[in-house]
Amino acid sequence: EVQLVESGGGLVQPGGSLRLSCAASGFTFSNYYMDWVRQAPGKGLEWVGRIRNKANGYSMDYVASVKGRFTISRDDSQSSVFLQMNSLKIEDTAVYYCARIMLGSMKPFDYWGQGALVTVSS
Amino acid sequence: EIVLTQSPGTLSLSPGERATLSCRASQSVNSNYLAWYQQKPGQAPRLLIYDTSTRATGIPDRFSGSGSGTDFTLTISRLEPEDFAVYYCQQCGNSPPYTFGQGTKLEIK
Numbered sequence: 595e596v597q598l599v600e601s602g603g604g605l606v607q608p609g610g611s612l613r614l615s616c617a618a619s620g621f622t623f624s625n626y627y628m629d630w631v632r633q634a635p636g637k638g639l640e641w642v643g644r645i646r647n648k649a650n651g652y653s654m655d656y657v658a659s660v661k662g663r664f665t666i667s668r669d670d671s672q673s674s675v676f677l678q679m680n681s682l683k684i685e686d687t688a689v690y691y692c693a694r695i696m697l698g699s700m701k702p703f704d705y706w707g708q709g710a711l712v713t714v715s716s
Numbered sequence: 717e718i719v720l721t722q723s724p725g726t727l728s729l730s731p732g733e734r735a736t737l738s739c740r741a742s743q744s745v746n747s748n749y750l751a752w753y754q755q756k757p758g759q760a761p762r763l764l765i766y767d768t769s770t771r772a773t774g775i776p777d778r779f780s781g782s783g784s785g786t787d788f789t790l791t792i793s794r795l796e797p798e799d800f801a802v803y804y805c806q807q808c809g810n811s812p813p814y815t816f817g818q819g820t821k822l823e824i825k
Contacts, residue, residue, distance in 0.1 A: 629814075639753075639761065639804055639816040655812040691760055700809040702751035704772065706760035 596620040596705045598692050603710030606682055614677040614710050616692030623673035624648060627695040629703065630666060630677050632688035642690070645675060660686075682714045718742055718807050722817035728825040735792040737820045739805035744785045749809025752781055752790045755819075756801045765790060766808070792822075800824050 602614040616628070627650075630642040643656040645666040654666050665678040675692055690710050693703035719742040729735055739750065748768040753761035763772040765781035768788060778793040792799055805817040 638819045639755075639806075641806075641812070641814045641816065644812065644814075657813045696763075696766070700746065700749040702763055702766045702806060702808050703753075703761070704763050706762075708760055 596694070598694065598705055598707035600690065600692055600707040600710035603690065603712050605713045605715065607716050608682060608684055608714055610682050610714075611678070611680045612682065612712060613679070614690055614692075614712070616675045616677075616707055618673045618675070618692075618694070621694070624670040625697065628666075628668060628675040629693045629695060630675075631691045631693055631703070631706075632686075633691070633709075634685075634688045637688075640688075642677070644695070679712070682712075684714050686712065687714045688712060717813055718745065718810055718815055720805055720807060720815055720817035722803075722805060722820045724820060725818075726821045726823060728823050729795055730825045731795050731797055733795050735790075735795055735799070735822055737790040737792075737803055737822070739783075739788040739790070739817050741786040741788070741807060743810075745788075745807045746809030748784055748788075749807065750781075750783065750788050751806045751808055752779075753804045753806065754799075754801045755804065761804065764803075795822075797824075 597619045599617045606612050627646045629644045643666045646653045663681045668675045692707045694705040696704040721740045723738045750768045752765040755761040769781045780791045802819045
C-alpha cells in the first residue's frame with residue numbers, strides 16, 4: 595500500500611524557517627517525481643514545487659512566490675522528500691501536502707499525504 | 717503560466733441528478749494533459765480523471781471527463797451522496813507551474 599506521511603509542521607514567526615518531511619512507503623520511491631502542494635485555510639490548491647528523480651538529474655521547479663525561499667530535496671535511501679522553508683511569510687500559512695507524480699509523461703498526482711499544517715504568525 | 721477558471725463556483729444539485737463542471741484554460745493545454753481531483757473536508761485531494769478522460773484506479777464510471785484545447789468538462793452522470801465535495805482541475809502538461817483551477821463546490825440542494 596502506498597503511503598505518504600508528512601511531518602514537521604507547526605507555528606513559526608514571520609521570517610523564520612521550518613523543514614517539512616514526507617516519508618514514503620509501499621513503492622519504489624527513487625523512480626518517482628515528488629511534489630509539494632499547499633492549501634491556505636479555506637482556499638484552493640496551489641502547486642509549490644517539484645523534484646524529479648535521479649534519471650532526470652534531481653532537477654527542481656518552484657512556483658514564483660516561493661522561489662529563492664523554499665528548497666525541495668530528497669533522500670532516496672530513506673524514501674523521503676523534504677521542503678525547507680526559509681524567510682516565511684504570513685501568506686505561507688497553509689496545509690502542505692506531499693504528492694507522488696504518476697509514472698509517465700506529464701502525469702498528475704496519484705497519491706497524496708494527509709498534510710502538515712504550517713502557521714506563520716507573530 | 718496557464719490560468720484555469722472553473723465554473724460554476726458552486727453547484728447545487730440533488731442525488732440522482734447529473735452534474736456538469738467546467739474548466740477553461742487561458743491557453744491550450746499540452747496534449748490535453750488535464751486532471752480532475754475531488755476533495756472532501758479535512759481530507760487530501762483524490763485523483764479522479766487524468767489525460768482529460770482516463771479514470772483513475774477505482775473511480776466509478778459515473779465520473780467522466782471530456783474536452784480539448786482550452787475547454788474541459790467533468791461530468792457525474794448520477795450523483796451519489798458521497799459525491800458532494802469540491803472539485804479541482806489541474807494542468808499537468810505544460811511547463812511549470814502546474815496550476816489548479818479555483819475549485820467548484822458541489823453541494824446538496
